[in-house]
Amino acid sequence: MGWDEPSANQSWAEEEGYEYEIWSDDDQTLALYYGAVESASDWFPSRVTMLLDANGTLILEYVDNVNAGTHPAKVLEDCEAIFGD
Helix, strand or coil: CCCCCCCHHHHHHHHCCCCCCCCCCCCHHHHHHHCCCCCCCCCCCCCCEEEECCCCEEEEEEECCCCCCHHHHHHHHHHHHHHHC
């Protein structure tokens, strides 16, 4: 089982206690739409985060220098500022 498989992503998110959805993009539809890849044949998408409101409207995006170690805390801080505690 690879890290990018949906079941692995789901297990990881549950272990981390994430309270939001983690999406898997097997055919790179979202990666293309949000600019994480230039074509569907790209092997590795850029690490990006898109913050959507309840209606699916993009309200904040993180596309540069997304560091897996510090990024979640920054996104949480921004969510609390936008949506409240």
